[in-house]
Amino acid sequence: MDNDLSTSISISGGGSGVGITALLNHRTQIANSSRALNDEEIALAGKQGIQLVSTVFASDALAVIVHPSVGLHQISIENLGKIYAGDIKNWKELGGRDGTISLYGRQSNSGTFMYFREKVLGRDFSNDLKQLNGTAQMLESVKADENGIGFVGFGYLFGQNGALYPGIEVLALQAAPNEAAVSPVNKDAILSGLYPLTRPLYQITDGPPTGKALAFIRFELSKAGQEVVARSGYLPPISETDLVEKY
Amino acid sequence: MMNRRTFWDRFYHRLFAFAAGLCVLVLLGIFGMLLLNGFRFFESVSLWSFLGSSNWNPSAWGKATYGMGAMLWSTLLVSLGAMVLAVPLGIGTAAYLSEVAPGWVRDWIKPAIELLAAVPSVVVGFIGIVVIAPIISRIFGLSNGLNALNGSILLAVMALPTIISVAEEAIRSVPNTYKEGAYALGANSWTTLMTVTLPACTSGLIAATMLGMGRVIGETMTVLMATGNANAMPHGFFDPVRTITATVAIEMGEVPYGTTHFYGLYALGAVLFIITLIINLLAESIAAKFRKQGR
Numbered sequence: 036m037d038n039d040l041s042t043s044i045s046i047s048g049g050g051s052g053v054g055i056t057a058l059l060n061h062r063t064q065i066a067n068s069s070r071a072l073n074d075e076e077i078a079l080a081g082k083q084g085i086q087l088v089s090t091v092f093a094s095d096a097l098a099v100i101v102h103p104s105v106g107l108h109q110i111s112i113e114n115l116g117k118i119y120a121g122d123i124k125n126w127k128e129l130g131g132r133d134g135t136i137s138l139y140g141r142q143s144n145s146g147t148f149m150y151f152r153e154k155v156l157g158r159d160f161s162n163d164l165k166q167l168n169g170t171a172q173m174l175e176s177v178k179a180d181e182n183g184i185g186f187v188g189f190g191y192l193f194g195q196n197g198a199l200y201p202g203i204e205v206l207a208l209q210a211a212p213n214e215a216a217v218s219p220v221n222k223d224a225i226l227s228g229l230y231p232l233t234r235p236l237y238q239i240t241d242g243p244p245t246g247k248a249l250a251f252i253r254f255e256l257s258k259a260g261q262e263v264v265a266r267s268g269y270l271p272p273i274s275e276t277d278l279v280e281k282y
Numbered sequence: 283m284m285n286r287r288t289f290w291d292r293f294y295h296r297l298f299a300f301a302a303g304l305c306v307l308v309l310l311g312i313f314g315m316l317l318l319n320g321f322r323f324f325e326s327v328s329l330w331s332f333l334g335s336s337n338w339n340p341s342a343w344g345k346a347t348y349g350m351g352a353m354l355w356s357t358l359l360v361s362l363g364a365m366v367l368a369v370p371l372g373i374g375t376a377a378y379l380s381e382v383a384p385g386w387v388r389d390w391i392k393p394a395i396e397l398l399a400a401v402p403s404v405v406v407g408f409i410g411i412v413v414i415a416p417i418i419s420r421i422f423g424l425s426n427g428l429n430a431l432n433g434s435i436l437l438a439v440m441a442l443p444t445i446i447s448v449a450e451e452a453i454r455s456v457p458n459t460y461k462e463g464a465y466a467l468g469a470n471s472w473t474t475l476m477t478v479t480l481p482a483c484t485s486g487l488i489a490a491t492m493l494g495m496g497r498v499i500g501e502t503m504t505v506l507m508a509t510g511n512a513n514a515m516p517h518g519f520f521d522p523v524r525t526i527t528a529t530v531a532i533e534m535g536e537v538p539y540g541t542t543h544f545y546g547l548y549a550l551g552a553v554l555f556i557i558t559l560i561i562n563l564l565a566e567s568i569a570a571k572f573r574k575q576g577r
Contacts, residue, residue, distance in 0.1 A: 052535070056535070056538050134425065152343060158343050159343045162515075165511060167511070175411075
């Protein structure tokens with residue numbers, strides 16, 4: 036494969052909503068998103084004559100972390116939802132320590148915020164949710180807060196040497212109360228689709244990608260591209276393999 | 283026939299008048315833009331529910347809510363907290379610098395305080411997360427330190443340079459004859475300061491406070507980083523808060539143009555602008571009164 040080094044790519048951060056909005060406002064060619072498009076965005080795109088096309092180029096698992104002194108090792112998705120909606124307020128209700136649960140989350144412009152809300156809560160977050168700027172701040176906050184709980188992308192759990200980030204407890208998740216709990220630390224469990232909070236990562240373009248955007252997406256889906264994905268702490272696309280063949 | 287001197291004289295006269303006018307024009311432009319866009323928000327949301335309800339959740343799971351109550355209270359709470367910390371400290375420092383400190387101490391401290399104003403707000407916010415938050419959580423036995431108190435402490439530090447320099451100017455403007463009168467009656471320097479000098483420049487000190495408040499209320503990055511940003515109505519300084527400024531900063535990037543949410547952020551900006559405008563106008567009028575008294 037030839038690598039064209041003459042093209043430069045400018046990237047700006049700020050959460051999935053920011054990228055999609057930038058695409059809708061004609062300020063970018065490719066929007067990265069960790070969530071699927073919502074109805075409002077699709078409707079708005081239609082109004083502006085933009086056809087949004089999503090390509091899955093990697094996948095990510097969302098890990099739920101708590102402070103080690105909380106005393107839990109696993110949790111069901113249902114209870115997790117109750118915690119984040121504010122129905123369960125004290126760790127002892129789940130058999131942990133006696134302490135008011137301190138909720139950490141991301142800001143509403145984050146795809147992680149939206150994904151978690153859709154998959155885990157199915158309603159609004161508690162108003163007591165502390166909305167942090169980014170994943171690194173989430174890790175540090177939960178590490179420092181003995182009643183803290185947060186959620187981070189699986190890639191953030193490991194340092195550069197591949198060791199687990201110290202000072203936090205990664206909870207194993209039960210999809211349903213009678214099912215076995217699966218920990219995201221186990222990469223094979225994620226790849227086999229057993230871990231409940233596994234999500235595709237999208238790149239969204241106006242119409243099917245063409246020209247340099249197409250070349251870029253092809254590179255990402257190539258073997259070399261997927262090596263970069265793995266090195267950055269993400270996983271290859273899992274369910275939607277047909278998209279890999281399409282380009 | 284105009285000679286060259288008159289020409290250049292008039293030219294610069296016009297140029298500077300234009301520059302001054304431009305400032306006013308920009309100000310009016312910003313205010314007009316905030317108001318125009320803000321008004322469009324009220325096509326879909328009533329003023330009453332905007333000001334009266336407390337929950338701001340434009341990207342809600344169910345129905346979007348646009349109440350600024352909790353945010354307004356958060357902003358006031360953090361700002362008042364900052365003032366409680368910064369005003370005594372600031373006026374005390376100003377009194378020390380103008381009345382007590384020997385010349386060489388003042389020559390060191392004054393530039394240091396002015397440098398404090400040059401610390402970028404993002405650095406202050408970073409210190410809030412890394413240094414102040416753990417200290418707060420340890421001292422008060424809280425599980426975390428991302429709360430209104432943290433924001434108040436940081437904003438107090440940021441307001442100090444403004445308060446100190448305006449207050450010092452006020453204290454210096456008290457005529458020496460006042461103090462000489464007090465000394466002649468046998469008062470020591472502490473009594474003179476507390477009963478003669480400071481009361482003589484009260485309006486100047488109030489102006490200093492107001493200008494500090496104006497500085498604090500519009501501050502964004504610091505509170506965005508260090509106060510936890512929870513939507514809930516705060517019940518005290520140990521609760522996390524989400525200020526008006528932080529909300530606009532967080533949501534501006536994700537909002538599609540021309541939506542209710544978009545105009546809502548303008549409405550928030552307009553409210554903030556009006557608050558700071560009132561504070562600054564009050565400060566200016568009080569300061570003007572005090573300048574007249576001083577003469």
